[in-house]
């Protein structure tokens with residue numbers, strides 16, 4: 001149920017020439033002024049600046065606005081900024097909606113007419129949506145702080161180590177039988193010609209020994225459900241056909257294996273050799 005009759009302020013940002021160079025901001029704010037429930041529609045060179053925020057705050061206080069739309073950059077950039085302005089002016093910060101007319105419009109087209117039309121469409125959508133917003137409040141909830149890292153290449157290993165060093169429990173899931181990813185196959189790394197093994201080996205050991213890291217190799221994510229702070233992950237552990245507690249990683253089992261096709265074998269020197277299905281084993 002709607003909590004109050006919407007009285008919406010719409011603010012179209014020029015972002016210098018980032019937006020106004022491609023979008024007719026005057027035309028967009030003029031268009032917005034005639035949308036349902038819109039009481040004020042303005043355009044301004046930098047909405048995120050102090051004067052830009054003050055414009056919103058003053059309009060809320062002086063004109064009794066209870067909803068705000070800002071058409072500007074991505075919400076990732078300034079959603080918090082404008083929510084804060086709403087809060088400062090005394091309205092619930094979630095009575096706010098952003099229309100992204102920079103990353104989704106002006107930065108991705110050369111066609112001024114098309115950009116202006118899309119900006120109008122996005123503003124119309126944001127206005128329609130904000131009218132249905134309800135007051136929200138923040139609260140503190142218990143979350144599961146454990147972390148899942150998928151992929152045990154150099155990036156996944158380093159992420160797991162950093163997070164684990166920070167005191168969090170990490171599940172590192174790798175679909176291959178061992179971690180290391182591409183870097184484990186290199187001799188030297190480009191462009192510095194550093195020794196790949198010298199970089200990666202201490203990390204392999206650190207991951208294997210870290211008390212906060214549970215390493216799950218030869219495993220894949222089967223299902224993800226839940227939501228931020230409360231995910232449930234199903235992990236499929238592939239059959240190894242060996243007793244993992246007795247495994248020393250010697251590779252002898254691959255030679256004794258009766259299975260005709262093996263995706264890889266380990267030779268006498270410990271090198272992994274990959275095979276295609278057609279390979280003559």
Ligand SMILES: Cc1cc2nc3c(=O)[nH]c(=O)nc-3n(C[C@H](O)[C@H](O)[C@H](O)COP(=O)(O)OP(=O)(O)OC[C@H]3O[C@@H](n4cnc5c(N)ncnc54)[C@H](O)[C@@H]3O)c2cc1C
Pocket residue numbers: 150151152153154155156157173174175176179180181182183186188189190191219220221
């Ligand atoms: C032939 C080659 C040469 C290269 N040479 C250089 C170089 O000289 N210098 C340089 O800086 N970079 C080089 N690179 C790039 C280099 O490989 C990467 O920068 C680096 O290894 C990437 O690390 P990563 O952890 O992001 O990915 P990867 O090393 O690819 O590791 C990804 C890991 O995730 C696992 N994985 C993927 N999907 C899943 C899944 N769904 N579930 C579970 N596990 C999964 C994979 O099995 C793998 O172990 C090269 C790449 C190639 C292919």
